[in-house]
Amino acid sequence: MSTDDGALRRGALTCLYLLIFAVALWVLGRVVSRLMIVVVPVAVALLIAALLSPGVSLLVRRRVPKGLATAIVLLVGVAALSGLVWFMVATLVAGLPDLGTQLDESYRQLRDWLTNGPLGLTGAQLDSVLAEGQSWFNRNRSAIASGAFGVLSTAGTMLAGFVLVVFLLIFFLHDGRRMWRGTTSPLPERHRERIRRAGDRAFGDLTSFVRVTVVVALIDAVGIGLGLWITGVPLVLPLAALVFFGAFVPIIGAFVTGLVAVLVALVSQGPLIALVMTGVVLLVQQLEGNVFEPLLVSRSVKLHPVAVIIAVAVGVELAGIVGALFAVPLLTTVRAVYLVLREREPDEDVQSSGASGPG
Template identity: 45%
Template sequence: MAPSDEVTVRKLVWAGAAVLVWAAVAYLVWRAMGVLAPVLVPVAVAVLIAAALRPAVRGLVRRRWPRVLAAALMVVGPLTVLGVLLVITVDALVRGGGELAEALRDGVGTVRDWLVRGPLGLSEPQVGGAVDNLVAFVGDQGERIVGGATATAAAVGGFLAGLVLAVFVLFFLLYEGERIWTWLLAPLSASVRTRFDQAGREAFSSLGAYSRATVAVAVVDAVVIGVGLAIIGVPMVIPLASLVFLAAFVPYVGAFVAGFVAVLVGLVSGGPVTALLVLGLSVLVQTLEGEVLQPFLLGRMVRLHPLLVVVSIAVGVVLAGIVGALFAVPVVLVARAVLRQLPGTSNTQTG
């Protein structure tokens, strides 16, 4: 074998070994993240919220507010708004649940009559058997839900623990985020520290722009869908508008899911005509979000192509479900900021 061939083989072997090592490291990191998810997810949520609220804290500090009070206000304020929204939503669900259940029974009766007396001409025993099977299936699911009450309680406990951790981390990020960031960079050499500092600040700025733009899109979507549902006469307007608001934090995909739920409620409560009106309203809201709000707000603030957003969300869903969908775009923003600081790349902002 010629010396040049030996060098080539040796390079290929080392390249293959490097790929295997990096794959093993990535696998171990992924497994560790899965184990530490109850800690990492609240911390990631706190970072996103801190990035969005940092300009407000700076504004209060410039107006001679003590930083500790400014940070505390920015923590308590959003939590109060979120708590009020949840209370209103739960109260509306409790009060409107009976109305929706009655509408569901009426809707099932209407469909049953149409199947028997309509063009299909099905027999009463056939339709009755299908309805009985559906009722039995729903009953089985209800028993499973009751049987899983202990797991549900544990999940609620984990959520509350994560919420406390997120609030704690959020306060300290707003209060002394600069000091924490400087402490994290201290062990690095000067040249590496500079690149990491630039990447971190760019990523944090992008996350803040993304969070604020997403909140703005969510508010517009919720207001438009709420007003439209009220005009159409669909029940449970507040819970549905709240669902649209929360779903908007998953770009593109969330609006579709929330719209589907609204159409289903419209079908049960008012029939096909109401469902079609709600469908038209949902399409209008999704068009407003996709053609106007997303390009002008998210597009200009974070400069990500819609295709990249959709693909990253799809990958996030496959890897980590709803949590992956929520953090897919922020992860892409952080990765972009880090890649721009690699040697041989440009760190200038491009459109």
């Protein structure tokens, strides 16, 4: 066989493998889309388990029974998350009256600038624009109402999803390793240990990723929150909490939610304060990406920003906000599995050296 024929055959086999892989991904995507109501709680439970499992391990090392350690960590984690959500909503509701007053004042200033400024608009023209906006709202009221009803109907499934997450989380924290061992038991013995190592490496990298993401989210929330507080922008705590949750979508999440804070600053305090807040958001992003993240993220877990952006874009395209949230953790897990599976076993090295050495 000539060299060209061998290269052609290898190229054909590579294309065939890629085609099989693409078909498998397409089938998997179809299955996941049909089972989204189950897949999302499982993914959420895995992320929370990766965050809380070090606490369970710490208590177990201090001779606390595994069941009691799981219960303590679970109760503390759920209480902290519930308290944060309640505090954010309560603060938002309490700050709405002041925001409404500031909105009225900002509208008055904007109207004065449009009529007395360089644009020279008349009051009749502004009233015409407002009338057009109200007419558009009336024409699309049914669509808006149906969208809101869709959100509420989706929210009706949240209780069942929450119960499923808590149920799965209990078993992931208490019996996660034993469940993984049992799942891989039917595999052939020569591949079993490598698959188990891949799973352990994937969960370890996922734990590191979630832990670092929480720290980075806190840095973003505190930095932007301080900027809001210093500049006198209202709703500091709800906006800081929004930045915290948005930071779980790497690179773009905190930036997008920071723009929401800039918009509130523009509406409530004017363009100068909005410009200052834009600088604060950009400064916090630069400190996060160039100072804090390199100190917190190990080389084994760090992902290239291009890979992160592409993963988030693909996730948004396939599953919206849910896809954006889980894209990077999934990429981290897949990479960890790949790094372990491509390692050569000692017996493979011996066989390779024996095949290439003299007979």
